[in-house]
Amino acid sequence: MAELVPGARLSAGDGVDPDFFGYRDLLDDDDRKLLAGLREWLETNLAPIVDDYWSRAEFPSQLVASLAELDVMGLSLDLPDRPARSRLLGGFVGLEFARIDASFASFYGVHSGLAMGTIAQCGSDEQRERWLPAMRRLELIGAFGLTEPHGGSDVAGGLETTARRDGDDWVIDGAKRWIGNGTFADLVMVWARDVADDEVKCFVVEKGMPGFTAAKMEGKVALRITQNADLTFDGVRVPEANRLQNANSFHDTNSVLRATRGSVAWSAVGVQTGVFEVAAQYARDREQFGRPIGGFQLIQAHLAGILGNLTASLGMAVRGAQLQDDGVFEDAQGALAKSFCTTRLRESVAWARELMGGNGIVLEYGMARYFNDAEALYSYEGTREINSLIVGRAITGESAFT
Template identity: 80%
Template sequence: MTRELIPGARADVDTDLFTYRSLLDDTEVELLGGLRDWLEEHLAPVVDDHWARAEFPHDLIPKVAGLDIMGLALDMSERPARRRLLSGFVGLEIARIDASFASFYGVHSGLAMGSIHQCGSDEQRERWLPAMRRLDKIGAFGLTEPHGGSDVAGGLETTARRDGDEWVIDGAKRWIGNGTFADLIVVWARDVADDQVKAFVVEKDMPGFAATKMENKLALRITQNADLTFDGVRVPEANRLQNANSFNDTNAVLRSTRGSVAWSAVGVMTGVYEVVVQYAKDRIQFGRPIAGFQLIQDHLATILANLSAALGMAARGSQLQDEGVFRDEQGALVKSFCTTRLRESVALAREVMGGNGILLEYGMARFFNDAEALYSYEGTREINTLIVGRSITGESAFT
């Protein structure tokens, strides 16, 4: 018995066993269908090559702009807000093909646009968001620092000093997605006058600002993470986000975007499941497809269970966001749970695929590596469990 083994082939399988997509209306389903077709035609054929070379497909930016998916959940003068549930499914569809392009989408549409929408004045929203929606301007989000990751709330070292009608920013940021080519970077800095964290929109051509690509990553290689430095960068008061006056405002942005990372994890699990099911059907060992072996079916069932549970939690989280009642502990739990289940699922899928699971062309090695980044960013599993634990007990276990 022989069967052709096609690298990267995907099964046409039910990835929504509990029918969460039925929560969407016809217009939303149509939008997602058009997005999936676009991703299959434009992104899927080039993603492995760009991942291997650690390069971003910049030529796709004008093409994706035509889909009008940026800032979907934000209420703008030219377009009313769409549901967070829809925005979540958009992130899923992108991550199903590539987690790095989903990261580009999440950083620009969620973190950068979301910060401006949530923390900016009416004038600032009108100045920046329409261009960002059209992708005429690309955004980034500068919070993490060389010495500050999990403890950045208390250890933020980048400073802002008021000097007349300007602010002088000094410091450094690290792991900044879109950082090498962003036009606008939302930079969080500590005001030396009152020790409060504030946000500033730094434009890429401002003197004293520099961005350097981080090399030799083994995950999200297409994502252009950068080291940013600020050496006396002068930012006008007009570029200070007027409603960002403490780390509580920073955390409000992160609460929303942790849900987006969960959707990316669900998207990657969707792609993982499609690839591994097709592989199991096509791979012949001992005279028959490995899909017919009990241990393989156990792994496939576990992956589907993880995917189903994570999708349910992500969908409910988005509904709570739409209702305006999404809490810190819910955002922390959905992020940590979904990325933990992703990590388990992609390991099981790689195991099913054996040695072919570490070859880029078979579609699993990229998912396997990228899952490690999703597991860690926007709060490690341990930090997020402490947020949940504080809610459970009323006691803070943060040191």
């Protein structure tokens, strides 16, 4: 009888490659070498401790220094001290993080994509020089403050956090919710409505500014390693030098979201990759009725379905990254990729959990964490319903938003 090892996953050379159509072959040798180094780091440093930290809802901050040595932050951004590499490489980097843990992928996406991306797109040359090199080295950690207690899907029209000019400063009042990295971020990109012109602007609020508080959200059943926070701004004075000079309307906010929404699709692909690897290895090792369960038709049907979902999702994510590299990626394409890939993830992880029976709901076998985390990916950065309406508007030319 084969040994059933909790949390074991299919290794390279032991079975079918989850990248079934070989999309990684689109990358050059240097890119694949970078990914191999990142995968080795994740399997050595994160994989052995991830279930423990997920159970305790804590972030393994001790890993940040060694992660910085890999130099994978902001790869797709044109930084003052490093030219941009392809969106395709950046997508595969996000996949590798999510393959091990969706929360760590969220940490990467919030810091590298949303926070650094906001400064890269909306900051002046001086602001980019001031913050981005240190963020690249993970000497400064970033967060992105848009969602509010009363504003999620409708935040574009209902932003309640305000900014008021007072001499050389801005005074910010309001609250944000569900802010990833929020409990420990050094810099938070805070989107607020200017009371003078009613336009949305972005301010870099620094940790320790008087009137700024961050409280960890408790009781989550998904993305438990992600340190989501409730942020409160009570007369926080921010210098004009911390107002991002090229963020002057919600159109600018949306340009950041357009660039990063595809990253959630990549996270969904990464989680599906981990799900497939764990489920496939389990099917090889678990024996019932005197044989490995991988020899039963229904188990094989589940695995084939998961691989099909994964392959279709990866194809969409890859093409989206290519369109971004070409500068022709549209909102509706990002919305479809996010919606489709996270929906397929939800289906895949349900099949995998079912395949593993009772062992699918205990943390040590590796599937329960994926199962719960999939629910968060399904909802954040635009629900399926909202993204469907964005795509529907592109199809019909009619807006169904109320």
